[in-house]
Amino acid sequence: MTTTKVRPLNDRVLVKRMSEEEKTAGGLFIPDSAKEKPAKGVVISAGPGKVDDNGKRTPLEVKAGDKVLFGKYSGTEIKLDGEEHMILREDEILAILEA
Template sequence: MHFRPLHDRVLVKRISEEEKTAGGIIIPDTAKEKPSEGEVVAVGPGGRDEAGKRTAMDVKAGDRILFGKWSGTEVKVDGQDYLIMKESDIMGVIETKAAKKKAA
């Protein structure tokens, strides 16, 4: 199945956190918090401004993002868990060193 978000919505797949801490302590599932980091799977075409013109999205599929703890609506598509959220719920895009070198 193919899912296409509408307007300024974004489909996000959570990126699971490490099972261990930096000190090597294993964290049980019951003590874990849901990660607030994810990968953008699909984006809508963008919202509309007051004049009715389409506004471009700042994120694209493949971007690694940070979002608020309670952001988005959880959905299941083809047995996989995703979040659907508005672009305004996204706090920022995480850029890796390789992406920075490519841009420079």
């Protein structure tokens, strides 16, 4: 199996969606048709940062391994090696989830 390497540019971030819940807190199983895609994921890789008007690069706050929340309609969905990923701008990330 080949592994695709993706290196985001500028202020973009590659995020792998976290798997959604299979059942409710009460123990009921959720059918696939009723599942919403989760708006949280793990940062796989991040670009070097955005270049400002003076040519200075501002590094990103997120880094590989961070768990993040993002908007429901944010980013662009892509498939890498059969798994769903998102490419987002850093400003589309709403929060970093702390452990």
